[in-house]
Amino acid sequence: MIELRPCRRRKAVGFASMAMGPVGLVLPVLPGFLFVALGVFVLRDQYVWAHRGVRVIQARWPALIPAVEAREQKALDWTDRQVTRMRGIVRRR
Incomplete structure (x- = not known):
């Protein structure tokens, strides 16, 4: 059974x-497939369709999952820093 954990962030x-x-x-500068894969991976706990997509990725490329989890945590940490920074800016006014 899939446990869905909603989170706006x-x-x-x-x-x-x-x-x-x-x-x-x-655009040739951005790696499009990686962004789509990262988006599906981040949304795996939010939606059933994303969870199914991660299972496909995991079945095909099992060594890729730890690297994507590290990128996911890095992206979430970055958003935490930006939210904290914006809260500091808003509170100063």
């Missing part, structure tokens, strides 16, 4: 990564 990071994916597929 994870949804924001996941959908932002997935939005950058198609842009990266068009």
